[in-house]
Amino acid sequence: MGEDLKHLKILKQGAEARLYVCNYLGRPTLIKERFTKKYRHPDLDTVITKDRIKNEARSIVRCKTANIRTPTLYLVDFDRRRIYMEYLENSKTVKDFIKNLSNVENSCIIEQIKILAKLIGESIRKLHENNIIHGDLTTSNMLLVPKNENEEINWLEVDKLDLVMIDFGLSFIDSSTEDKAVDLYVLERAVESTDVPHLEVFHDILEAYQNFSENNTKELINKYREVSARGRKRTMVG
Amino acid sequence: MVIAIGFEGSANKLGIGIVKDEEILANCRRTYITPPGEGFMPRETAKHHSENIHELLQEALDQSGITPQEIDVVCYTKGPGMGAPLMVCAIVARTCAKLWKKPIYGVNHCVGHIEMGRLITKAKNPTVLYVSGGNTQIIAYSRKKYKIFGETIDIAVGNCLDRFARVLKLSNDPSPGYNIEQAAKKGKKYLNLPYCVKGMDVSFSGILSYMEDKIDELLKEYTPEDLCYSLQETIFAMLVEITERAMAHCGSDEVLIVGGVGCNERLQEMMGVMCSERGAKIFATDERFCIDNGVMIAYAGALAFKAGSRMSFEASTITQRYRTDDVWVTWRDD
Numbered sequence: 001m002g003e004d005l006k007h008l009k010i011l012k013q014g015a016e017a018r019l020y021v022c023n024y025l026g027r028p029t030l031i032k033e034r035f036t037k038k039y040r041h042p043d044l045d046t047v048i049t050k051d052r053i054k055n056e057a058r059s060i061v062r063c064k065t066a067n068i069r070t071p072t073l074y075l076v077d078f079d080r081r082r083i084y085m086e087y088l089e090n091s092k093t094v095k096d097f098i099k100n101l102s103n104v105e106n107s108c109i110i111e112q113i114k115i116l117a118k119l120i121g122e123s124i125r126k127l128h129e130n131n132i133i134h135g136d137l138t139t140s141n142m143l144l145v146p147k148n149e150n151e152e153i154n155w156l157e158v159d160k161l162d163l164v165m166i167d168f169g170l171s172f173i174d175s176s177t178e179d180k181a182v183d184l185y186v187l188e189r190a191v192e193s194t195d196v197p198h199l200e201v202f203h204d205i206l207e208a209y210q211n212f213s214e215n216n217t218k219e220l221i222n223k224y225r226e227v228s229a230r231g232r233k234r235t236m237v238g
Numbered sequence: 239m240v241i242a243i244g245f246e247g248s249a250n251k252l253g254i255g256i257v258k259d260e261e262i263l264a265n266c267r268r269t270y271i272t273p274p275g276e277g278f279m280p281r282e283t284a285k286h287h288s289e290n291i292h293e294l295l296q297e298a299l300d301q302s303g304i305t306p307q308e309i310d311v312v313c314y315t316k317g318p319g320m321g322a323p324l325m326v327c328a329i330v331a332r333t334c335a336k337l338w339k340k341p342i343y344g345v346n347h348c349v350g351h352i353e354m355g356r357l358i359t360k361a362k363n364p365t366v367l368y369v370s371g372g373n374t375q376i377i378a379y380s381r382k383k384y385k386i387f388g389e390t391i392d393i394a395v396g397n398c399l400d401r402f403a404r405v406l407k408l409s410n411d412p413s414p415g416y417n418i419e420q421a422a423k424k425g426k427k428y429l430n431l432p433y434c435v436k437g438m439d440v441s442f443s444g445i446l447s448y449m450e451d452k453i454d455e456l457l458k459e460y461t462p463e464d465l466c467y468s469l470q471e472t473i474f475a476m477l478v479e480i481t482e483r484a485m486a487h488c489g490s491d492e493v494l495i496v497g498g499v500g501c502n503e504r505l506q507e508m509m510g511v512m513c514s515e516r517g518a519k520i521f522a523t524d525e526r527f528c529i530d531n532g533v534m535i536a537y538a539g540a541l542a543f544k545a546g547s548r549m550s551f552e553a554s555t556i557t558q559r560y561r562t563d564d565v566w567v568t569w570r571d572d
Binding site for chain 2: 014015037038039040041043044047048135136137138140170182183185186187189190193227230
């Protein structure tokens with residue numbers, strides 16, 4: 001941990017980074033500090049960390065120009081391995097949101113999850129239309145925030161929420177259908193491994209992804225099927 | 239009490255093991271070793287297995303000190319693996335079952351590795367890294383299934399190592415991976431290689447083709463030892479990273495490493511560092527149990543048999559593609 005952050009509260013300690021909350025130029029700010037992983041070669045560690053900071057910053061900026069919501073980038077500090085960005089205080093990960101929903105006895109849950117799936121599918125398509133490959137699409141890397149900050153938050157109404165994509169450390173810019181297909185496949189696996197009450201979530205996401213744009217849709221979906229078949233039916237060789 | 243015999247021959251190792259509940263009575267193995275620069279092909283591997291299996295069976299029975307009449311169930315590897323070598327073991331297992339008038343049971347090779355690892359290390363509910371010549375998977379148990387959380391999206395880690403050993407013409411005796419590990423110990427100069435992690439999945443084909451394409455150029459600046467070292471450091475860092483992701487995802491604090499690549503001490507060391515940093519525990523086994531063997535098939539088969547699972551003689555076929563998450567885990571209740 002950087003000496004200068006000692007007085008700050010650790011919001012979360014992840015596998016690769018520690019998150020701190022602070023006030024930067026009068027705004028609530030999240031500091032994401034990627035710490036050294038001792039198991040890997042120091043050269044490799046430096047390269048990976050720099051790459052990921054760069055990827056994250058680059059994709060956030062690109063998302064801004066493409067009108068995709070992400071936390072706003074404030075500052076990048078390579079030497080201290082940190083990124084400073086907008087702190088979204090009122091937020092919930094999609095994972096927690098779904099977990100929360102499944103605890104509620106309500107018939108409209110399925111409806112809400114359908115709306116959410118559509119929102120996710122469209123956002124991912126928007127990323128891909130702009131050649132942004134996220135690289136780590138999971139339900140923990142998507143946040144829901146209220147559209148209108150002043151209204152009282154109702155966490156059960158997806159209509160009143162915005163989707164914010166986060167954690168672009170593994171992201172990169174590429175126009176190939178292969179990378180987009182792998183992105184979708186990674187998400188499918190992540191959705192499959194989370195407990196989701198409405199089992200067709202990924203199907204709905206994929207449908208929204210397809211319907212959002214006509215650009216290259218057929219190739220993308222064919223490629224996605226090819227990638228997932230490769231994963232599931234890989235033969236065993238020597 | 240269940241006494242089970244297990245036949246394993248999904249790749250170039252032929253193994254026969256006998257277990258009595260949790261006690262190992264016999265663990266015998268023959269390995270088909272190819273000349274440097276060559277991999278093993280299905281037909282030749284099957285020939286090796288069929289030439290050795292009778293002698294090995296006798297050896298296993300002698301070592302165990304039991305008679306065929308005492309055996310409760312004959313187990314064999316149903317898949318995944320190479321068709322022809324799998325078939326050799328399945329045929330001998332079926333013949334034994336008929337001769338001895340015993341029930342037969344086909345075991346998933348990957349599940350065999352997991353259960354063997356749990357037996358030897360006493361890990362309770364670990365996140366499993368299964369790394370071998372044919373497989374690379376991150377597995378965790380959930381509701382009667384061994385679910386795959388992450389895996390390679392192209393070639394297996396062991397396949398990447400084996401094929402790189404062929405590029406360098408390293409010996410295949412005792413195994414290409416072992417010789418890479420020994421060479422890597424003498425490597426000093428680190429070469430930056432492509433690092434490819436996608437969520438909880440990994441990809442190794444890019445690294446391998448990078449090395450294959452540039453080998454002549456690279457050897458001007460780096461020794462073969464440096465390249466082995468750099469390759470290991472890179473691909474193992476990828477494996478440790480996705481294991482940590484899976485642990486974070488599942489909230490798990492145990493890791494079990496199984497499969498042939500699992501006996502690599504550098505991989506175990508790196509995993510150990512990661513675990514100690516997050517207060518988790520690492521479990522690994524040595525080459526007797528990491529590398530394909532008959533005991534794991536006998537033991538996993540015995541577990542299923544004890545839990546009431548049965549297989550009809552007609553169903554005792556083989557399949558080259560058999561996913562870990564296709565098995566209904568009848569013997570675990572947690």
